[in-house]
Amino acid sequence: MYKGFNLAFNTSSTFKELLNKYHDYGKEIYNNKKNEVIKNLDSYLGPDGSLDCSALQEDWFPTINSNIFISHSHDDEELAVSLAGWLYKKFKLTSFIDSYVWGYCNDLLKDIDEEYCKHSNGQSYDYDKRNYSTSHVHMMLSTALTKMIDKTECILFLNTDKSTLKAKDIISTQTRSPWIYSEIMSTKMLRKNTPKRFTLKKSTNGIQFIENAQKTFKPTYDIDLKHLVKLSESNLNNLHKCYETSYPNNPTDALDKLYQITHIH
Template identity: 50%
Template sequence: MFAGFNLQGLDDKFLSHYKGAGEAAFNSQKNHIQKELDRFVLDDGSLDGSALQDDWFPDVNADIFLSHSHADQKLTMAFAAMLEGEFGLKAFIDSCVWGYADDLLKKIDDEYCKNKTNSGATYNYNLRNYSTSHVHMMLSSALTKMMDKTECLIFVNTPNSITTRDTVENKTKSPWIYSEIATSHVLRKKNPERHEELEKSWKFEAAQKNLDIVYNANLDHLTPLSTEDLSLWCYQFKGERVVGALPHALDVLYRTKKLVQFPTSVRG
């Protein structure tokens, strides 16, 4: 991951044009993940945990990881469609995966965790705890792997995801949002390969930023992003293409937010 953004102010009005396309894109990813989950429940009822961890995202190649509240799923779907339509960037919506953790867990529990004393009408508490810990650890590992693969993370910050108790402290009730924000603090920072090429020719030296690793879903390390920034991003990207440049859309965003300083690049 190269950069992280804390996006505030996103609403249905701003994304009204992309609502239908967002649902179609989400369903495409969702169907793929559902199919892949089914593969790991074997004929004998056992679960190939190693294969599940290794292959959770076999065909999902994305530029951006979108972290969001479950209540903002449709909003995030429309935002993903905007990123695709305006910039040709593929976004991974995290709920495509954690939304199916319960489905996978149900399959495991039905196979392994039923109480034998009452004809399987109820689940064994201890076995359920064991199966839940396995599935949630696999899910956490899969999300971390996906975050590391994508070039940047955008956190869709709304009152559904973060509640501000005062002017300083942010809290979240979602364990998955907390996990993703905490992971984004410690993931290695990787420069895109195209930046390394530009560094050779322009002697560009990326500014390094020290991150304060804190608790309680601290968002200080994410670059602020607003709907005004999104509009400016669209305007500058289209403007550069009009004058004949072939910029990478994310590089235009990075320059807009002053994360990089090099001139307009030619996209390979």
């Protein structure tokens, strides 16, 4: 990961109207990525009944080649899909939407529960077995998301009233999503990976450049967003206008322009 952006959307956003025009493009990308997943547990079973979790993780939670990682609330999925459509249609930038894998998580848990976690009567689930299998699936998901954040050049965190708490008495920013919390923490701890194109420029010419909780269970996590560059709808509008009549020569040219607009060197 090179840079992370804290993309704030207003409740009454004008830029969302522009993004809505690209929703169908994003949906097509989203569906194509989902179709790449293998959903048959039999192929991961060993002769002794063991489950090859390494192979299963690679297929169910694949690391897809993408320029941008979009972190968002489950309730903002349509907004994330539209943003991904805009980024690809305008700039040929590919996005990884973290909800690509959220759906896989629930499907995988159900399959494992049916295969491994039922009582002998076959009618109900064993609580301890379900806790054990769920911990493994969530660990695989968390690992896959962290690997994906590390692999992409940028992360865009969609900061909306659905992803963060806006109570006036809260000094720090909080979220109820354990996945958002995990992803933001990953952006603080992962190494900074400067794109090779910047290194080459400098050396040659000196240019520098799952969240359905019960009503009685409302956990909160403090998330530190200070390390993420503030990104506004106005910044994205400026980027949109730069390529209103033509595509960038390379998709990463649009990222370089974004770094310039947000004064990143």
